[in-house]
Amino acid sequence: MDKNKAVVVTGIGVFTSIGCNRDEFWNSLIAGKSGIKRIQAFDPLGHKSQVGSEVLNYNPENYFDRKETRKMARFSQLASSAAIEAVKDAGLDLDNEDKDRIGCVIGSAAGDMTHLEEQQTRFLKMGPGSVNPLTVPRVIANMAACNAAMVLGIHGPNLGVSAACTTGTHSIGIALGLLRGGMADVILAGGTESTMTPMVLDAYASMGVLSSSFNDKPESASRPFDLNRDGFVMGEGACVLVLETLEHAEKRKAKPLAFLSGFGMTSDAYGIAAPEPDGTFAAKAMQLAVKDAGLKPEDIGYINAHGTSTKVNDKTETLAIKKAFGDLNIPVGSIKSMIGHTLGAAGAIEAAASVLAVHYGILPPTINYEFKDPECDLDVIPNIARAVKIGAAISNSFGFGGQNGVLVFTKG
Numbered sequence: 001m002d003k004n005k006a007v008v009v010t011g012i013g014v015f016t017s018i019g020c021n022r023d024e025f026w027n028s029l030i031a032g033k034s035g036i037k038r039i040q041a042f043d044p045l046g047h048k049s050q051v052g053s054e055v056l057n058y059n060p061e062n063y064f065d066r067k068e069t070r071k072m073a074r075f076s077q078l079a080s081s082a083a084i085e086a087v088k089d090a091g092l093d094l095d096n097e098d099k100d101r102i103g104c105v106i107g108s109a110a111g112d113m114t115h116l117e118e119q120q121t122r123f124l125k126m127g128p129g130s131v132n133p134l135t136v137p138r139v140i141a142n143m144a145a146c147n148a149a150m151v152l153g154i155h156g157p158n159l160g161v162s163a164a165c166t167t168g169t170h171s172i173g174i175a176l177g178l179l180r181g182g183m184a185d186v187i188l189a190g191g192t193e194s195t196m197t198p199m200v201l202d203a204y205a206s207m208g209v210l211s212s213s214f215n216d217k218p219e220s221a222s223r224p225f226d227l228n229r230d231g232f233v234m235g236e237g238a239c240v241l242v243l244e245t246l247e248h249a250e251k252r253k254a255k256p257l258a259f260l261s262g263f264g265m266t267s268d269a270y271g272i273a274a275p276e277p278d279g280t281f282a283a284k285a286m287q288l289a290v291k292d293a294g295l296k297p298e299d300i301g302y303i304n305a306h307g308t309s310t311k312v313n314d315k316t317e318t319l320a321i322k323k324a325f326g327d328l329n330i331p332v333g334s335i336k337s338m339i340g341h342t343l344g345a346a347g348a349i350e351a352a353a354s355v356l357a358v359h360y361g362i363l364p365p366t367i368n369y370e371f372k373d374p375e376c377d378l379d380v381i382p383n384i385a386r387a388v389k390i391g392a393a394i395s396n397s398f399g400f401g402g403q404n405g406v407l408v409f410t411k412g
Helices: 022-030 066-073 074-090 114-124 137-139 143-151 167-180 198-207 246-251 282-294 311-325 343-360
Strands: 005-014 036-039 051-053 100-109 186-193 237-245 257-265 302-304 391-398 403-410
Touching: 005 022, 005 167, 005 246, 005 343, 022 343, 051 186, 066 311, 074 100, 074 143, 074 186, 074 237, 100 143, 100 167, 114 137, 114 282, 137 237, 143 186, 167 186, 167 237, 167 257, 167 391, 167 403, 186 343, 237 246, 237 343, 257 282, 257 343, 282 311, 282 403, 302 343, 311 391, 343 391, 343 403
Parallel strands: 100 186, 302 391
Antiparallel strands: 005 237, 005 257, 036 051, 186 237, 257 403, 391 403
16 A cells, blocks of 8 residues: 555544434444334325435534524535534544645535425415525535535535435545545545435335335335345435545544545446446446455455345346455445435445444444345345454445446555
8 A cells, every 4th residue: 555645534424313423323233223214204104115214313403503504404414514523533623724635525416305395386386586595505415515614614625426326435435536636635525315305205216216015114124135125215314534644644643443445436327227237337346446445356354235125236236246256255234224225325324334344343234134035145244243353345336327436445
C-alpha cells in the first residue's frame, strides 16, 4: 500500500431502524435484530406490501433549531445528523482544522418525495402560486451534501451523488478518489434516503420487487438468499463515514477503524431494472476493487452482499461472486435481512457494517435464512453472527440501470 495515498475510516454516523449511533447499530446487527415492522409513516392498508424499515427514534431538533429543521427535508436532516455524529465519533475538532480542506460527498437516490407529493396535491387543488417556496431546495437530492456542509461550516469539495441503490457506495468511492488526488484531507461520505410514501411504495410494488407474503410477519419479510424470498423491504436511513488521508489521521493521532483500500465500478448496460443475467459486470466491479486495493481474491474474508431478497438479484449476485472468486468459500452476508433496502443509503450503511466487521472480527448474520436455494449456494452466515478475524472485506452495491459499485476495506 502506498502510504502517501492511504485513506482511513475514523468515524461513523448512522441512523437506521435498528440503531441511531454506531454502537447501537453494530450491537443490533451482531445480535440479528430486525427493525422491520408494519409501516407507521402512513396507513398501508390496501397496499400490496405493508411492511417497512423506518427510523423511529429520531428527533431532528436534537441537532438543529426549529427554523433550520423546517428548511430541511427528512433525508437531509438524517444526513446532516449522521455527519455531525460521524465527526463526533472520529474525534475531529473542526475548530482546529482547515475547513477548506474538508469536503462532503453524500448522495440520495430520490431526494424528498414526501414534500414533492404534498406540493403536487396542493398545486392541483389550489393552482399557480400555491407551491411552497422551499419546495426546490427541499426536494433536490444534492441538498443532503449541501446542508451537511452548511451545518458543519466546511468548504472543501461538495457533491451530491445519485446512482439508485449504488448511491452510497459510489459516494464513498468518489471520495476515495478525491482524497487520493489531494483535493482534500478529510471527506464526509455516505448516503441517505427517506422515501416512505404511499406513491413510492406503490410504485415499487407495481414493479413486482417488494415483499408481499409476510405482511403479518414483518420481521420475516426480508430473507436474502432464502428459497422463499419474495422481494425487498422498503427502508429509510442515513450513514456518513469520516474518511481522511492516513497522513492527516496520524497528525491528529486518530485511531482508524479500517482502511478504505479499493473501489471498483462498472455498468451492466443491460436493462433499466434487471441486472445483466450472468453477473459478468458485477463480477468485474469486484475484481477491479480487489485489484485497486492491491489484494488477491484469497485475501478477502467477508463479502457484504447487496443481497436484496429478490429472486433475480440474489441469484445474479451469487453468479457474480462465483465469477469473481471462483471456488473460494468466502462468507457472504446481507444486513438487508435486518434493515431492509434503504436505497440510496444502503451502500453507505453496508460500508459501515463492513468496516466494523473488519475492525471487530465479527461477521453479521443473514437472518430469516430457513430454506437453502440451490441457485444461491453460498455461505450466507445464516442467522447467527460469526467471530472470524479477517484482513479484508468487500461491500457490494448494484443499482437500477446496471450501476455496479464495490468497496474494499482492510484492517489497519
